[in-house]
Amino acid sequence: MPVEFIGLVSAAEGSETGQTSGATVDRDFVRRFARAHEDAGFDKALIGYSSSSPDNIQVAAYAAANTERLGYLIAHRPGVVFPTVAARYFATLDQFSAGRVAVHIITGGNDTEQRRDGDYLTKDERYDRTDEYLDLVRKAWTSTGPFNHDGRYYKLEDYLSTVRPVQQPHIPLYFGGSSAAAYRVGGKQADVFALWGEPLAETAEQIAAVNQAAADAGRPKPGISVSFRPILGPTENLAWERAYDILRATRANLDAPNSIFRQFRVRYSPTATPQNVGSQRLLATAAAGELHDRALWTPLAAATGAAGNSTALVGTPETVAQALLDYVDIGVTTLLIRGYDPYNDAVDYGRHLIPLVREEVARRDRGEAANRSAIAPVPAALAAHGAGTG
Template identity: 35%
Template sequence: MNLSFSWYAPTHGDSRYIGLKDPEFAGTPDYIKDVAISAEKSGFDSILIPTGPNCSDAFITATHIVTLTKKIKPLIAIRPGFIAPSVAAKMTATLDQISKGRVSLNIVTGGSPMELAMDGDFLAHDDRYRRTHEFVEIMKKIWTDEDVSITGEFFQVKNAKLNPKPDQKPYPKLYLGGSSDCAIDVAAKSVDTYLMWGEPVEQVQLQIQKVKRKVETLGRDINFGMRINLIIANTEKEAWHKAEQMVKKVDDSHVKRLNQYISNSDSTALRRIQSLNNKMVKDKCFWTGMVPYRSGNSTALVGSVEQIKESLQKYVEAGITEFIFSSYPHIETVSYVGEKLIPLLKETVLS
């Protein structure tokens, strides 16, 4: 079994506290550089670069990172609605050549009509996933074939050519998340890793089984990844104190904006996460205290290194082989997670 571990590039800003009006640390190029270099030194395989209205451009940020590092792999979030697949294929191939095969893509279909409208995307939920499937399949064709002509529902290319091809063969690794049936359908058909937000291990296992059943009908194989926050310290008491402090400075204006976002969202995955608020679970490390103050990735594992290792081990047993971690602030916690937790988990799982 191979396990992989990714860190997170907070291009929207970073803080010790959740829900501040303004971040304590701006997500400047220098800050992201320091986070990426520290993640590489601490043994992380990849670094997730987000997309969204409050984030720096993910592709430009990835280029910044690969020119300053030697091994860490940018996992670039990309939204299919805002760029032609032929252009995305060329951008990805070029950066894959520059980085000597370090690029992968996280295909983000989007879960907020209000947010998507800011960039001019007005497609309904299921339509967006059909477009995502078409987008990914056209990119794959352009990466592998010499002459591509496709007329689809959303995109059309005629005699598309790409040179040079990506450094990775047949093409860079592709990720996709989403809990709806149409999201699972696209993931099963088109990507290498199905991503989930952190839910209790029992729910994660059920979702993995659901996706596997779909994948098996197509004769494919797929990996499973999970994105979750870690609040980790030398002792359980210290970790829970840190967790309690993180939510003590939430700004009212932030909560108002978040509630608008959530009420407008058509994301099945987000509804699943929001339903966990104050829910009792078996894992004593699993914490939902950030759920009322964040969208998306808002659950956490809280505890000592040993306790969190034991929790993560259960996720591995359920079928997760790729983890994307956040811990706050990212620049101050990356070394601790990378040097203390990851080697211990690898030793336990792989021994």
């Protein structure tokens, strides 16, 4: 089965390692960045969400208008808008983009960030609301007649939308989280469950938990996405030199006046304990050692307080491709990769990394198909015909 690659497109240039340009929205950069992902062979690009960022649905719409094939995975926080309104937003964009939209549900793991957008629910309440929210969004996309709803968080009457998604039966739903509540709700709702990059053993444990939650909800196993920050070099030594250069630049940039950390009003602290389980898990992995498995490197997660996707895979393209394939081997179907030099890294991934992974996955698929063909049972009629000609 082909593996899916997702990158990340932001509204303006910047990363953890350097000063931002100061622009909030840079139309030329968004256009070039989206096209770079399309040319590199990515399937989709994530458009992130925060309380201080430009509206990501509009960023995705602009990027989609300037590309032909690339899909857009739009991060969405339930509770910011009413679920039927969100359903129309996404269905409309799916129409304009000719079916290139997916939605990434982020329930939210930081109370301070939630309250900036007026959300004062507890974490458990937020997950319960997300469950109800997604029931309504899905129903809004698929219902052929008016419906009512009277739930814990939402109430509506006589709803029916005239705009339907191009994608049927509905727009794909991705879902992020690492807590028991996330597994429970995501297992029920997600088409693809998204995890941050942990060691193989811990990732396999999370996949099993998600699959069990899906089974408990009477649903098939969802796809699994895992996120990494690949750091490539033409040799192993040069890749590691680059990794330590990125680490030094990130540490120096934490308190810089025009850093991305200040832009998003967050001081990524290596000493504060984050509220969300995903960041706690990454910090625990970093505390257990700098290097795990084939190429998973954790000091950048430790330096930034693991406030986001921050574990790296370091090495030559061949080494990193094999590391990504190790995750495919344990059930991962989607690889979200973005770099610390975002534009140039996206180009390099398309030239040197993505083709290696795709070629190996295709080779394996051909081998499996050949094996299935070799052991396929002979049809009864053909067997009888053969027996009569001996």
